[in-house]
Amino acid sequence: MKTIKILGSGCPKCKALYTNTEAAIKALGLDCSLEKVTDMKEIVKSGVMSTPALVIDGVVKSSGRVISPEEIKKLLAWPTHE
Amino acid sequence: MESNQLKRQILWLISASVLWVVAYICLEPLSRWAAFELLGLAEGSHLGEAVAFFLLDVPKVMLLLVIVVFGVGIVRTFFTPERTRRFLVGRRELTGNIFAALLGVVTPFCSCSAVPLFIGFVTAGVPLGVTFSFLVAAPMVNEVAVVLLFGLFGWKVTLLYISTGLFIALVSGWIIGRLKLEKWVEKWVYENQASTTNEDDPTWPERIDAGVLAVREIVGKVWLYVILGIAVGAGIHGYVPEGWMASVMGRGAWWSVPAAVVIGVPLYSNAAGIIPIVQALLGKGAALGTALAFMMAVIGISLPEAVILRRVLRPQLLAVFFGIVAVGIIAVGYFFNLVFG
Numbered sequence: 001m002k003t004i005k006i007l008g009s010g011c012p013k014c015k016a017l018y019t020n021t022e023a024a025i026k027a028l029g030l031d032c033s034l035e036k037v038t039d040m041k042e043i044v045k046s047g048v049m050s051t052p053a054l055v056i057d058g059v060v061k062s063s064g065r066v067i068s069p070e071e072i073k074k075l076l077a078w079p080t081h082e
Numbered sequence: 083m084e085s086n087q088l089k090r091q092i093l094w095l096i097s098a099s100v101l102w103v104v105a106y107i108c109l110e111p112l113s114r115w116a117a118f119e120l121l122g123l124a125e126g127s128h129l130g131e132a133v134a135f136f137l138l139d140v141p142k143v144m145l146l147l148v149i150v151v152f153g154v155g156i157v158r159t160f161f162t163p164e165r166t167r168r169f170l171v172g173r174r175e176l177t178g179n180i181f182a183a184l185l186g187v188v189t190p191f192c193s194c195s196a197v198p199l200f201i202g203f204v205t206a207g208v209p210l211g212v213t214f215s216f217l218v219a220a221p222m223v224n225e226v227a228v229v230l231l232f233g234l235f236g237w238k239v240t241l242l243y244i245s246t247g248l249f250i251a252l253v254s255g256w257i258i259g260r261l262k263l264e265k266w267v268e269k270w271v272y273e274n275q276a277s278t279t280n281e282d283d284p285t286w287p288e289r290i291d292a293g294v295l296a297v298r299e300i301v302g303k304v305w306l307y308v309i310l311g312i313a314v315g316a317g318i319h320g321y322v323p324e325g326w327m328a329s330v331m332g333r334g335a336w337w338s339v340p341a342a343v344v345i346g347v348p349l350y351s352n353a354a355g356i357i358p359i360v361q362a363l364l365g366k367g368a369a370l371g372t373a374l375a376f377m378m379a380v381i382g383i384s385l386p387e388a389v390i391l392r393r394v395l396r397p398q399l400l401a402v403f404f405g406i407v408a409v410g411i412i413a414v415g416y417f418f419n420l421v422f423g
Binding site for chain 2: 008009011013040041043044045046047048049050051059060061062063064065066
């Protein structure tokens with residue numbers, strides 16, 4: 001199961017990325033956990049300097065942009081390194 | 083598949099540029115035709131000239147916005163905050179401040195991520211003053227302001243704005259660095275450890291997509307302000323008597339520069355709406371330095387950003403930071419009022 005995190009302080013862009021990610025997960029019918037991370041320390045720890053960021057299984061896949069559900073689907077289709 | 087996508091994008095870009103050029107060339111005759119033939123307004127009348135001005139400037143600024151925002155959107159895919167940070171780590175003062183101010187212009191930055199960026203910079207070893215140069219330049223010299231200045235004032239004022247903006251960023255960052263104010267950074271900032279991400283470099287089709295996305299996002303956000311600002315500006319052009327602003331924003335009124343800054347600060351982030359109005363006031367006797375100071379205060383100093391930065395900066399440092407930038411802007415205002423007198 002993939003763990004997906006959306007990093008951001010709660011700005012409109014972060015919410016848009018969260019909605020897009022939800023849509024992508026639904027479209028793919030994936031079984032994964034999706035959570036919002038708003039804690040600044042945690043965001044900084046992941047190395048992200050521009051929010052919103054999309055983190056899949058601990059790897060930052062995108063930051064500073066609201067990517068489309070299509071792009072997120074591509075990122076989710078990537079094989080996970082267990 | 084990727085090369086096919088790129089081919090399609092290039093074809094699309096070529097046709098869009100042709101359309102763009104044709105539209106730009108036709109702008110002036112078309113706007114005059116619309117105002118004086120189609121609407122039947124009298125040439126030289128207040129209303130006629132105001133409407134012609136509006137019909138010319140709105141599409142002109144929009145066309146310029148689309149092309150510049152698209153270009154900047156692509157350029158910014160090359161300058162990630164990570165790369166900028168790597169470049170700035172351990173830089174000496176002054177050269178570091180210069181590079182930080184310049185990179186502040188091209189690195190993607192949104193005040194909503196000012197906190198992670200600030201922490202990411204200082205914990206990785208970017209000097210505090212250098213970080214501040216970046217934080218001043220990033221909002222002050224932005225593509226929307228540059229387009230509006232260029233479209234409405236011409237290249238001279240635009241160049242003046244960009245260079246003084248960079249200069250203020252450089253000097254204020256350098257002063258903060260000299261003052262050694264690390265003690266006024268919130269303690270928890272330094273408890274973090276800098277780490278890096280390994281994002282893949284985008285492909286060219288992705289870069290072009292990023293440009294398109296930037297246009298959609300930014301132009302989608304500012305178009306209404308552009309129209310409103312130019313409408314008010316057109317009204318001022320047509321109806322406000324010459325010299326009306328001379329007593330308020332003219333060179334004779336010594337207090338006008340600081341007053342312009344004080345009024346400008348709370349009007350944050352409406353560069354698109356404020357620049358056309360300032361341009362119109364300039365024609366009515368406002369002094370160039372006062373006008374520049376006002377625009378810099380509106381665009382470069384934002385209260386929401388101060389609130390956001392309060393999480394990482396003690397109030398003393400916040401006050402020093404905004405105080406130095408405000409004083410810098412006021413100094414620039416007086417300087418240009420003197421030079422262009």
